[in-house]
Amino acid sequence: MNDFNYSRFVDIGQAVDDLTKKNYAKPIAGGTNLLDLMKYRVENPHYLLDVNRLPYREIVEASNGGLRLGAMVTNADTAYHSLVEKNYPLLSKAILSGASAQLRNAATNGGNLMQRTRCYYFYDTATPCNKREPGSGCSAFGGFNRIHAILGTSDTCIATHPSDMCVALAALDAEIVVQGGEGERRIPILEFHRLPGDTPQKDNHLKSNEIITFIDLPAETYNQNFAYIKVRDRPSYAFALVSVAAAMKLTDNRIENIRVALGGVSHKPWRLPQVEEKFVGKEANNENFEQLAEELLDGAQGFGDNDFKIKLAHKTIIRALNEARTL
């Protein structure tokens, strides 16, 4: 681990100011990802800005009927919050399928959005990795890529975003509120994370001097027909090989609205609203679900070890949609 300076903030203005001015400064929240990365020397910030005391530590009802989640609320407090459990059970379920109880007690909502990939090579500075060291190459090609992406990959990086929470946020159409040098900005969840393209070092569109302050959940709740299915290597704790967040509004088994987001398959939570729209008005049945899965996975490509994910993702989508329908 490197030498670093540490300071704690209660004022967002000052925090953003430091983030802007200091050379290689990074926010730290729960530290469950950043500290590991520092120990492995993958991240070597000179300044750690502790954001835990910033005033974004609550969950409050929004005037539009939605819910506002503070970025520094822990994953555990979010998942067990009565309004989240009641109105956004999909989010609760997704969070609780992630990590372990101990980790969820420390991990924050902001940190969860920003957590980095679990690609083995990214964590090992002795191996080439374009995300860690642009231009050095991607070891996952021809290496261990069982946990890697099948959608939206590029020839520089096939890493996935590992979060469970973000998959549910994607299905729920959450918005990320951030504060930066130029003030506040709102980023729809689907535009927050990005595909690797030829700049895999960038996981998302957050600017280097911005801090996440809130996650806004829209008033639309999807607490009737929803499912979160996570397929992983062991029940205790493991990242998703494939996960599916599905939410529907049904009238007499006819689809009024449908949302399907996939985790573990891409550099970002994978959701295609244009595909979903085609199924509005259709019957919620296996045939249509099959069709939807097919279209969602259009263009999926495996890299050897992860070939199985294409079929697995298909089956998981069907399972999730059926569970959501019959809930």
Added chain:
Amino acid sequence: MDTAYIGKSRKRVDGVKKVTGSATYAGEFKPEGLVHGYVVNSTIANGKIVAIHTGKAKMIDGVLDIFTHENLPDDVRQNVDYTDPLSPPGHPFRPLYNDQVLYNGQPIALVVAESFELARYAAGLVEVEYLAEECTTDIKKNMGNATTEGVEDTAPDRGNAELSYANAAVKIDVEYSQPRHYHNPMEPHVSIAEWNAKTQSFKIYDKVQGVNSSQEYICGIFNLDTENVQILSPYVGGGFGSGLRPQYQLFLAAMAARELQRPVKVSLTRRQMFSFGHRPACIQQLQMGASKEGKLKSIIHKAYGETSKFEKYNETIVDWSGMMYQCDNVKLEYRLIPVNVYTPMDMRAPGGATGMFALECAMDELAIKANIDPLEFRLLNYADKDQNEDKPFSSKELRECYRQAASHFGWYNRHTKTQIKDDSILVGYGMATGCWEAMQQKSSAKAVLTSSGKLVVSSSTADIGTGTYTVMSQIAGDTLGIAMEEITFQLGDTSLPKAPIEGGSWTVSSVGSAVKAVCNHLKKQLIDLAKVNVDEDLDHVNYDEVSCTDGTLLFPNGTLINMSTLLLTAGLDSIEAENALEPEVRQEQYSSYAHSCVMVEVHVDKDLGMITVPRVTSAIAGGRIINPKTAESQILGAITWGIGMALEEEGMIDDRSGRIMNANLAEYHMAVHADVQQLNVLFVEEHDDIVNPLGAKGLGEIGIVGVASAIANAVFDASGKRVRNLPITLDKLLE
């Protein structure tokens, strides 16, 4: 034997210390002036170090020195004896010896600084230039390089296995494989070395499964006598075999302490816990034939095990196939495949967990092909003697294990239940036999009884979490009739009477027998004292006729003599006895094994392939069970590990770099609490007067043997898919 304690469940005598943090583990001692070493490991698997740049690191305030192959002390380099009692054939690895890199993760420098954090930081500033050569780590790709050189003989072939295989009515020809497994005890390896320049001696706290093996290793390297090397290891946070051989942190701490004249601590990180021995990857081929009635006609078992390029690590993998079942035609073969990894090491039930995995899956395959219930098939081929050695068993209650497991588990009506649950879940049942050697080693112990009634018993053995402290106190307590509260057992110190390393499940049988013997010896001395000091009428009494309870000798004529009073009467503060116990010669006429029957239920998600294990029953015949509580604990832990072995564990070495890519406990999956559901342990009564004076067979390893096969067999029962390469991950079940 009077049994106030033996056979009774007792809490660990060190339990309170452990849960309150007052048990001091090797890495927790703080000698005055302690400094810290951090290891730099190689990032290539094969080649040469061209240069190590330590300039930047040395400039850091608080860094004391950096040791590399370039400044290793001459006397240490010139010394050729780096062997330890368990060194396999070949040349033991010598840390910092020269510029050659033999495996990825090899220690190539030690940075010593005033604090651990500084040492770690500075270690990150050390830059190394290599001349890398090609490496290879995949045994499958290297089957062509399989060798018999340095390979121990297997049990002899018998009959004509090939011919009887060709003629068999029912047969299978299958290949199984398993990946590398890493021990990962909770407590990482650590050594704290203190050098006394005046007396030219070491005092070292080491995390190890046997202090005497660390002592022998250090004496060899530094050319010292055993009196000048004291190794201490009072508590060990798990070993599983990883502490059977001394590891590189021991050498580095000792060398640096001597050079710097300061106590040095070197502890390994979790990642570094993947930088030495492991259970080797293995490929096994089995051809087995049976008659239509289900009588085994032929077994041909070949195994290909992984080893390093510098040592030939041997396991007993195929011999089990010649011993487990009655079969007149057996052919066994074992080869090693050297690749660019560190030498593999014993890991819980070494060879047995591996060999029995393949054999017990193959037995299932053959049973199903012959259309015979897998349990019936095993009973049809039950071995009443050890055909490998042509000897009777000293005891073998395996039939009873089968019977009790089957009845507890509901084996015979398992398929009357529906095998589909909730539409998407397939239910399956599987079983396997387990087996592990019951061994006794030469061992010594000492006992001191004071006039205040306190008994101190000691031996240099270890307690790797198995309960040695407790069990030895129970044995001593019963033998001398002294309350456990009055007994202290000491271990983990080379100044104590010598015991073998704690491995092979032989500690209870070896050290326990020595403890019993030395306590009996003490009892005789007490009786002799009584004869002289108390009552001459007792002269004709035989030792055996005297019993001990509550700190009192009870003579056949009814005379009661309190031991403390006796010592005071004789004017003694204490008496003591010490002896070394060897296994009895008659043991050689018998084969001794612990046995088990494992039955499991699995649930398989039929679309998504996810597997869970809701239920495991393990019936164990392990001779006399000294402490059912610690015994059950051993089996529970071992079953849990077996679940991991079956479904999760895999050390992933990238063949291009020879580097392990999942060297942490997030990505190296093993079974933890939420992966384990109902585990049932049954101990089957088994009397054995031959195996050792205690009649106990040892339980540290038997519990894992067979678990992976029972699970694999159950997965087949549920899904119709035979996965022959471990771990059985869900992708292997999606056609």
